[in-house]
Amino acid sequence: QQQQRFQTECRINNLNAQEPGRRVESEAGLSEYWNRNDEQFRCAGVDLVRHTIQRRGLLLPSFSNAPRLVYVVQGRGLHGAAIPGCPETFQSESSSQFRGEQGSQRLSRDQHQKVREIREGDVVAIPAGVAHWIYNDGESQLIVMILYDTSNQANQLDENARRFYLAGNPHQQQQGGRQRRRESWPGSRSRSRSQSPEERERSQQSGSNIFSGFDEEFLADSFNIDNELAMRIQNRDDQRGIIVTVEDELRVLSPQSRGEEREERGLDRDN
Amino acid sequence: GVEETFCTLRLKHNIADAQRADVYNERGGRITSLNSFNLPILRYIQLSAERGVLYRNALVAPHYNLNSHSVIYVIRGNARLQVVGENGQNVFDGEIREGQALTVPQNFAVIKKAGNQGFEWVAFKTNDNAKINALAGRLSTMRALPEDVLINAYRIDREEARRLKYNRDETTLFSSDSSGS
Numbered sequence: 001q002q003q004q005r006f007q008t009e010c011r012i013n014n015l016n017a018q019e020p021g022r023r024v025e026s027e028a029g030l031s032e033y034w035n036r037n038d039e040q041f042r043c044a045g046v047d048l049v050r051h052t053i054q055r056r057g058l059l060l061p062s063f064s065n066a067p068r069l070v071y072v073v074q075g076r077g078l079h080g081a082a083i084p085g086c087p088e089t090f091q092s093e094s095s096s097q098f099r100g101e102q103g104s105q106r107l108s109r110d111q112h113q114k115v116r117e118i119r120e121g122d123v124v125a126i127p128a129g130v131a132h133w134i135y136n137d138g139e140s141q142l143i144v145m146i147l148y149d150t151s152n153q154a155n156q157l158d159e160n161a162r163r164f165y166l167a168g169n170p171h172q173q174q175q176g177g178r179q180r181r182r183e184s185w186p187g188s189r190s191r192s193r194s195q196s197p198e199e200r201e202r203s204q205q206s207g208s209n210i211f212s213g214f215d216e217e218f219l220a221d222s223f224n225i226d227n228e229l230a231m232r233i234q235n236r237d238d239q240r241g242i243i244v245t246v247e248d249e250l251r252v253l254s255p256q257s258r259g260e261e262r263e264e265r266g267l268d269r270d271n
Numbered sequence: 272g273v274e275e276t277f278c279t280l281r282l283k284h285n286i287a288d289a290q291r292a293d294v295y296n297e298r299g300g301r302i303t304s305l306n307s308f309n310l311p312i313l314r315y316i317q318l319s320a321e322r323g324v325l326y327r328n329a330l331v332a333p334h335y336n337l338n339s340h341s342v343i344y345v346i347r348g349n350a351r352l353q354v355v356g357e358n359g360q361n362v363f364d365g366e367i368r369e370g371q372a373l374t375v376p377q378n379f380a381v382i383k384k385a386g387n388q389g390f391e392w393v394a395f396k397t398n399d400n401a402k403i404n405a406l407a408g409r410l411s412t413m414r415a416l417p418e419d420v421l422i423n424a425y426r427i428d429r430e431e432a433r434r435l436k437y438n439r440d441e442t443t444l445f446s447s448d449s450s451g452s
Contacts, residue, residue: 082415167424213355
């Protein structure tokens, strides 16, 4: 049904292998976007993005109107997804360790939803509307390829993959990127019920995180915080882009792999 | 066998009755949801509804509709609403009052704050099992993220990250006196 709604035509006379047409630099990485107006991608109802995340780089949390599949091309890291209504099952107790901390130093309590290790070859599925983030805790670059299925039934907006950032300031990143390069997108055609490629690109350039669209007072009320902190989560003067450098190591709760192995062995024995 | 299924399906369900509320906050208000779990015919038509009552100056947590659009019709009172789109663009900032309707597209974030007379609404949603994702409160995205992600994303310190995560202990409906923690 969704495909019928969006697609009025799929007139493809020949196919071409495509490379990303737009590169956007961030403080700790690079994002490359394929031309979403290319006929073959529009026909398939997909959008492609490749993120190259430097060591200690954090891809800021975002959600989208389309479900995503992430493939880890290279490197390793951590992936977190904030699934609505799910409990924060990763909880620090006195004996828990924070990943990234030297030794077994105890830290103050935190709790959050499950964090998963990812490595080369992994595929991660992210439902529409679920916020996710990625951190590179490896020794090399972490490269992830993301496909947005915009023709999926879960998407009730139009055929454009829309990225809603919970933090950061993509606008500043795109305007101020040091080596920003924008290529023209030949062969792109607009449709009557959607934005033209130029409009679409303009709207991408005017991005910021969703909290920046609210009044500070409203945010302060909602979070029960002071106005200053409300302003800070709007990230209006943030120049770092969507992949930011983590100052120290990112400390998140994660089970020790040895512990997991022990548990697995124990289960085997029980079985 | 069609008459045993479709023809006898229940077609109505009352959502104005306060005793049927799914979410209730004695200082915030109440919300009653109607979906295909409590009215199965909605599975056929892929729609659902929500009836909300917000007490004076209370708030609905900032949230977005995960899998549906939402069309809000104001039954009584007034509220200030802000709706934000994909680029942090404020697409609505104003008061809506009795008799008016407002569409909130899928994934657009919204905050509602009731006016002095309170606010009552019905929202029609374009999915038979419409879901929301709260951005603040006990069952919110903020709580789901590790402190260090917040610290580095917003360039704040650990104490501020904790306030952001834990200062609101209510869910969905917030009282206005900033004592939710």
